[in-house]
Each structure stands twice: as C-alpha cells, then as structure tokens.
Amino acid sequence: MPELVFFSGTMDCGKSTLALQIGHNRSARGLQGVIFTRDDRAGEGKLSSRLGLVTEAVEAAPGMDLHAYLVDQMSKGGKVDYLIVDEAQFLAPEQIDQLARVVDDLDLDVFAFGITTDFRTKLFPGSQRLIELADRIETLQVEAMCWCGARATHNARTVGGEMVVEGEQVVVGDVNRPAAEVGYEVLCRRHHRRRMTSASAYAAAISPDVLPVTSG
Numbered sequence: 001m002p003e004l005v006f007f008s009g010t011m012d013c014g015k016s017t018l019a020l021q022i023g024h025n026r027s028a029r030g031l032q033g034v035i036f037t038r039d040d041r042a043g044e045g046k047l048s049s050r051l052g053l054v055t056e057a058v059e060a061a062p063g064m065d066l067h068a069y070l071v072d073q074m075s076k077g078g079k080v081d082y083l084i085v086d087e088a089q090f091l092a093p094e095q096i097d098q099l100a101r102v103v104d105d106l107d108l109d110v111f112a113f114g115i116t117t118d119f120r121t122k123l124f125p126g127s128q129r130l131i132e133l134a135d136r137i138e139t140l141q142v143e144a145m146c147w148c149g150a151r152a153t154h155n156a157r158t159v160g161g162e163m164v165v166e167g168e169q170v171v172v173g174d175v176n177r178p179a180a181e182v183g184y185e186v187l188c189r190r191h192h193r194r195r196m197t198s199a200s201a202y203a204a205a206i207s208p209d210v211l212p213v214t215s216g
Contacts, residue, residue: 152186
C-alpha cells in the first residue's frame, strides 16, 4: 500500500542525503519520481546535501497545488512512480493535505523530509500537519551532535554568533554560515534552554593566564 512517510530530524542529520539516496535507489530500478523542495540552501529548484550532492527539483512555491501539478504531469503522459518532498516543514498545511491526496487518490508513495520544530522549539505548521496525517513517522538514525557531545535535539538560530529566540519563523540559513550572518546551530535541550552556542561556550572558556606572583 502506498504511504505518506515523514522523515524528521534536526538540521545536519542527513535528511537531504537520505532523500537523494531514496531517489537514486528507485531510479536504478527504472522508477521515475518527482522531487519537490522549498527554499533549499543551493537555490530555487534544487535539492542539495551538505555532502555536496545536488539534483534538480521542482520548487514548491507558496500557493502551489502539488496534487494538481502531478495530475497535470500524468495527464500529459508523464510517468510518476513516487514523490520526494524535501524541506517539507516550509509547506503550508493545505499542501500537506495535497500530499495525502497524492497517496490516496494517485496511489503513489510520498517521502517527506523536514525539521519538526523551529528555532523557538515551536512546531512548523507543515510538520504539525505531517504528524497529524502521515502513515508513518521515521526519526533519522544519524544523530546530529551538540557542541558538548550530547545528542542534538533542538535547532538554534544565531546572529553574530549569539542565539536569538525572536523573529520570523522562516529565515533561510545554514549551519556553516559565517558568524556575522544569520546562521543555525543544533544544540541539546540543556544548552538550547541556556542559549549557550558553541561560540558562547568557547568565549566563556577563554580566560587570561594568571601570572605567578613573587615577593621580593
């Protein structure tokens, strides 16, 4: 039976890499899929991995009807055997409903990949709807790590190396951006609550050497 599967995890845990691998495995068996993405770090209409892999994709723009797009492609003779959706957290709830219709009405597997919560630890609307509708939810086994070595469970937004907890929910950035720019870092819950990023931890650890005092 076709399924709507939600692969979730923090940033930097290999979601896009797995999406590319699933597409590769199926294409190697002669299957053809459609890849949707939104606001990928590599630019519009791209699905990219931090390992350097990249492929063409369809940009799932706001307001786009994903179900109607696939019906149109198939009505023109296009072969579609499965659907991959990366950065699914950025989709609107109604677009997630459209993905469920793709499974139920078109009998296609849909593999959606996304972050569950934002930098404020609040659910993305798209992720919330996926949790509500998915046939199966898979937590990625490759665990991202906090700077302290613990399992990273939260996404932090940084500006100038400092963690921020206010602002727009969606601001495109990456874990490898220069400190002066808007960036992201994965943290364990303890250090997310304390707003302690790797930069602030490093700064706190640095202290001037104490010179020995001699009498004479």
